[in-house]
Amino acid sequence: MLAFRIFIACFCTFITLFFYTPQSYAACPEYENARSVSGNRIFILSVGANTGDLKLAEKDAHDFERGMKNFLVRTGKHNVLSCVLTGTDTEFYSFEETLDTLKAIVKITDTVYFYFSGHGILKTRKGKNGQSICHDQAIVLYHKDKKIKQWKAAVKDDDLVHKINALNTFNISVFLDTCFSGGFKRSEAVCKYILKDNKTMLKNDARNSDAGFVTSECPFKEELKGTLYTATKHDKKAYEISGGGLFTQTFLSYLKESNSIDEAFAKTQAKLGECGQNPQKYEVNQEIKNYVMN
Numbered sequence: 568m569l570a571f572r573i574f575i576a577c578f579c580t581f582i583t584l585f586f587y588t589p590q591s592y593a594a595c596p597e598y599e600n601a602r603s604v605s606g607n608r609i610f611i612l613s614v615g616a617n618t619g620d621l622k623l624a625e626k627d628a629h630d631f632e633r634g635m636k637n638f639l640v641r642t643g644k645h646n647v648l649s650c651v652l653t654g655t656d657t658e659f660y661s662f663e664e665t666l667d668t669l670k671a672i673v674k675i676t677d678t679v680y681f682y683f684s685g686h687g688i689l690k691t692r693k694g695k696n697g698q699s700i701c702h703d704q705a706i707v708l709y710h711k712d713k714k715i716k717q718w719k720a721a722v723k724d725d726d727l728v729h730k731i732n733a734l735n736t737f738n739i740s741v742f743l744d745t746c747f748s749g750g751f752k753r754s755e756a757v758c759k760y761i762l763k764d765n766k767t768m769l770k771n772d773a774r775n776s777d778a779g780f781v782t783s784e785c786p787f788k789e790e791l792k793g794t795l796y797t798a799t800k801h802d803k804k805a806y807e808i809s810g811g812g813l814f815t816q817t818f819l820s821y822l823k824e825s826n827s828i829d830e831a832f833a834k835t836q837a838k839l840g841e842c843g844q845n846p847q848k849y850e851v852n853q854e855i856k857n858y859v860m861n
Contacts, residue, residue, distance in 0.1 A: 611632055624744075637823075666733075681742070740795075742797075750801035
């Protein structure tokens with residue numbers, strides 16, 4: 568009898584796993600048949616969250632998906648599979664599940680474009696002695712209850728970098744239209760340096776400093792692989808205008824007439840620099856790998 572019960576339990580588990588379709592496929596139906604697409608594939612994941620006073624972040628996400636897809640087709644790219652997450656689909660479990668789905672289907676020869684429009688926030692992290700040692704940047708996915716603090720509904724730089732880096736390809740471009748988005752070039756991008764004479768100073772990039780050493784409480788972790796395009800610097804705000812995010816809408820307008828993403832970004836960077844918002848581009852040297860892809 569016990570053996571029969573074990574057999575039934577195992578059989579039910581097998582049936583459940585065999586026929587189970589991840590919830591993320593409901594939001595991303597094009598991803599469901601990705602395995603049947605031959606050749607190199609291009610994935611677009613575009614996320615928009617209308618949190619706080621933002622009204623057009625979701626529109627930005629749809630605009631980016633459509634604009635990037637049109638650009639790729641115009642420049643001769645094929646096998647483009649796209650997904651837009653807005654509304655309840657941006658809640659953490661759906662967002663994380665969608666990235667896990669990508670992790671399962673993306674190959675080393677594939678290309679991924681990840682986009683997020685919404686609130687970016689900054690939080691100071693405390694050390695063991697209560698002293699501020701780090702600034703974490705984060706993107707806010709949802710804010711459905713005023714009792715839920717923004718930080719509780721956010722994905723920190725550490726977690727986003729780790730999720731993106733888990734994708735089995737180096738052909739990754741990340742676009743962030745949020746405040747403080749420049750801080751996502753690696754997890755925990757802004758840390759205090761502890762000097763040998765016990766003084767402290769703030770350093771944006773410890774690798775370019777010989778002042779001392781990073782504390783064990785706030786180590787530099789993974790660096791985002793691929794290319795990161797941000798609406799602004801790590802300590803600056805980004806803005807929403809009548810048509811959507813200033814960075815997004817300007818970039819997409821130039822993308823329509825450009826032959827490359829970098830050409831469109833360079834034009835965007837020059838244009839927004841005139842009005843005080845400074846988009847940034849960061850590229851990670853692919854020869855330097857301080858992590859192991861799964």
